[in-house]
Amino acid sequence: xxxxxxxxxxxxxxxxxxxxxxxxxxxxxxxxxxxxxxxxxxxxxxxxxxxxxxxxxxxxxxxxxxxxxxxxxxxxxxxxxxxxxxxxxxxxxxxxxxxxxxxxxxxxxxxxxxxxxxxxxxxxxxxxxxxxxxxxxxxxxxxxxxxxxxxxxxxxxxxxxxxxxxxxxxxxxxxxxxxxxxxxxxxxxxxxxxxxxxxxxxxxxxxxxxxxxxxxxxxxxxxxxxxxxxxxxxxxxxxxxxxxxxxxxxxxxxxxxxxxxxxxxxxxxxxxxxxxxxxxxxxxxxxxxxxxxxxxxxxxxxxxxxxxxxxxxxxxxxxxxxxxxxxxxxxxxxxxxxxxxxxxxxxxxxxxxxxxxxxxxxxxxxxxxxxxxxxxxxxxxxxxxxxxxxxxxxxxx
Amino acid sequence: xxxxxxxxxxxxxxxxxxxxxxxxxxxxxxxxxxxxxxxxxxxxxxxxxxxxxxxxxxxxxxxxxxxxxxxxxxxxxxxxxxxxxxxxxxxxxxxxxxxxxxxxxxxxxxxxxxxxxxxxxxxxxxxxxxxxxxxxxxxxxxxxxxxxxxxxxxxxxxxxxxxxxxxxxxxxxxxxxxxxxxxxxxxxxxxxxxxxxxxxxxxxxxxxxxxxxxxxxxxxxxxxxxxxxxxxxxxxxxxxxxxxxxxxxxxxxxxxxxxxxxxxxxxxxxxxxxxxxxxxxxxxxxxxxxxxxxxxxxxxxxxxxxxxxxxxxxxxxxxxxxxxxxxxxxxxxxxxxxxxxxxxxxxxxxxxxxxxxxxxxxxxxxxxxxxxxxxxxxxxxxxxxxxxxxxxxxxxx
Numbered sequence: 001x002x003x004x005x006x007x008x009x010x011x012x013x014x015x016x017x018x019x020x021x022x023x024x025x026x027x028x029x030x031x032x033x034x035x036x037x038x039x040x041x042x043x044x045x046x047x048x049x050x051x052x053x054x055x056x057x058x059x060x061x062x063x064x065x066x067x068x069x070x071x072x073x074x075x076x077x078x079x080x081x082x083x084x085x086x087x088x089x090x091x092x093x094x095x096x097x098x099x100x101x102x103x104x105x106x107x108x109x110x111x112x113x114x115x116x117x118x119x120x121x122x123x124x125x126x127x128x129x130x131x132x133x134x135x136x137x138x139x140x141x142x143x144x145x146x147x148x149x150x151x152x153x154x155x156x157x158x159x160x161x162x163x164x165x166x167x168x169x170x171x172x173x174x175x176x177x178x179x180x181x182x183x184x185x186x187x188x189x190x191x192x193x194x195x196x197x198x199x200x201x202x203x204x205x206x207x208x209x210x211x212x213x214x215x216x217x218x219x220x221x222x223x224x225x226x227x228x229x230x231x232x233x234x235x236x237x238x239x240x241x242x243x244x245x246x247x248x249x250x251x252x253x254x255x256x257x258x259x260x261x262x263x264x265x266x267x268x269x270x271x272x273x274x275x276x277x278x279x280x281x282x283x284x285x286x287x288x289x290x291x292x293x294x295x296x297x298x299x300x301x302x303x304x305x306x307x308x309x310x311x312x313x314x315x316x317x318x319x320x321x322x323x324x325x326x327x328x329x330x331x332x333x334x335x336x337x338x339x340x341x342x343x344x345x346x347x348x349x350x351x352x353x354x355x356x357x358x359x360x361x362x363x364x365x366x367x368x369x370x371x372x373x374x375x376x377x378x379x380x381x382x383x384x385x386x387x388x389x390x391x392x393x394x395x396x397x
Numbered sequence: 398x399x400x401x402x403x404x405x406x407x408x409x410x411x412x413x414x415x416x417x418x419x420x421x422x423x424x425x426x427x428x429x430x431x432x433x434x435x436x437x438x439x440x441x442x443x444x445x446x447x448x449x450x451x452x453x454x455x456x457x458x459x460x461x462x463x464x465x466x467x468x469x470x471x472x473x474x475x476x477x478x479x480x481x482x483x484x485x486x487x488x489x490x491x492x493x494x495x496x497x498x499x500x501x502x503x504x505x506x507x508x509x510x511x512x513x514x515x516x517x518x519x520x521x522x523x524x525x526x527x528x529x530x531x532x533x534x535x536x537x538x539x540x541x542x543x544x545x546x547x548x549x550x551x552x553x554x555x556x557x558x559x560x561x562x563x564x565x566x567x568x569x570x571x572x573x574x575x576x577x578x579x580x581x582x583x584x585x586x587x588x589x590x591x592x593x594x595x596x597x598x599x600x601x602x603x604x605x606x607x608x609x610x611x612x613x614x615x616x617x618x619x620x621x622x623x624x625x626x627x628x629x630x631x632x633x634x635x636x637x638x639x640x641x642x643x644x645x646x647x648x649x650x651x652x653x654x655x656x657x658x659x660x661x662x663x664x665x666x667x668x669x670x671x672x673x674x675x676x677x678x679x680x681x682x683x684x685x686x687x688x689x690x691x692x693x694x695x696x697x698x699x700x701x702x703x704x705x706x707x708x709x710x711x712x713x714x715x716x717x718x719x720x721x722x723x724x725x726x727x728x729x730x731x732x733x734x735x736x737x738x739x740x741x742x743x744x745x746x747x748x749x750x751x752x753x754x755x756x757x758x759x760x761x762x763x764x765x766x767x768x769x770x771x772x773x774x775x776x777x778x779x780x781x782x783x784x785x786x787x788x789x790x791x792x793x794x
Contacts, residue, residue: 265525
């Protein structure tokens, strides 16, 4: 029997997936499982986007342009302009989700054995893309005690080697909910210029910032043009995760021209999804106002409920729709499984994502979980109530 | 300025793309360009597929399952069953186009520096996926004089090294139009079993076989279960290249479980396109009968017209909708550019794909072009007429 690749063996399985069979089994026992573990919003997709697909006039569903249709890329550039980000259609390649944008970015700037520094905890799939490319993730720990703010620049400098090619941030952060300040972004900009590195920012949660905070993009930093690569996606912005449309954006011509070669190999991004995504740009502002208001009130409810639980520490999120929570347990993995296997309160339990899967350093985050607040407030209140009772029972068992 | 990756430098640009600016310029001069260069069929997409998307009831465009929806995979398995290919839903992962299926296959079984043997000429993007993975393509030449039949097995054996992990075929072939016989497939099966290799078959043109010839899949070979990986796509079958839906199929559990980890990193295939693709499986048989009849008559017209041109040699295609043509020129690249820049006949010219881009061995195929017969017969006749006049003028200039 022929053997699979070493890389295939090293590819991380989804940190959430191993709990799925336990959730399925609980459901089969008739237990209602409240999912705090996934980032799939319950928010409706803008009607304008769904209607555009309903009204399509396609007779031959042909390849689109490799880099995405000209009109769509021009409209994306106009969207960025409104965010005070000055790019043109030629700085943009439309991708199959933010996932593909990240994969193109890594392939474009990194070879096997190269290193990328990422503040942890970080979006678990960064590990997958790095492993697929044979690239080494060098984590730098951020702490729940500072809400997962940027680690000191001096700590980054200790980790830079001749193999370091880039620093990758997620802003606002999944799973941390942390929004980097303008000053933090400028510190990173100075650092990557000093060491001639790329700075990749996953800005898919750009719209989700709270309490009047402004998102500051790496594309807004003067003088960073040749270093900055943004990974973007329509998935969360318009609650259309199933579209699989994103883009890679850079003013660095060589980066875009090289990424285009990776894009050519896969021919084109999906056509129906581009129709939906182009139309989504017409979404009225009140859609976002309503969505943000909803997330803010969900966040407020969730955080205040969690803060009432004994021994629980919460990082207050300033953006995105996740928060990392430290629990009074030794092993959140075991607790998460126990919640699904052994616990119920009036026929319900909760499924959480153990945070260890968001850290690259073994041992870190073992007592933390990630909660996605993409459910209605009543559900969140109920879920935290269940969590509180479960913690008591778990810790006295 | 930070530098891009070595891999990024090595990524091949599309062999056709460099001619695009010349085609654009010709069009700006008012010249009608007949495109023989691209595999985008003009055949209408089945109405049942387009209607399914028009009638979607989606309110939240959510992630689908990573491996594709259960119902869709079960229907794909039923489709294969009708082709006498016995697989189940769990042997299938739905991918974003055949492109992603190939990329998963390579990542799953090959590490950087591993080798894959591919009969040349081959689909140019195989080079792209191999380069992106740091994998070495080892070409084995097939010849226009045998219609690009399988090279002798002894020639394969000479190329096998400890780094060889797989043999990749495209059946029926792009760009060759060659359909491997059952005997040829069985020879390959014996070879990969003997050397413990994988056999990857790109079977996206499965339906397109002519003159009553039967396609024989590598999944039909008894005893090849652990070695066979099929790459498939809806793009050509239903003339829906823009959907970007394909699948990877293998009875080897370790292969599918490993490919699933690559799939998890990119979350899910596009939802609208899956709706279209699932509905496309209901396409009535007479759609295919009509399409095949149309391609056969296009092929017949094209071949007979080409055979009348002096000094032109044609490989008669038995499947797919491409053929490779040897021209009485020293450099088909130069000729293709000259056609767009310098030639016109009554206001028209043709764009062809120089075949050198489909060979990995430098120098091979320099006097060959690939023609895609995805245009109406009158256009094909006109195109060959133009080609004939152009060859005369080019060779006396």
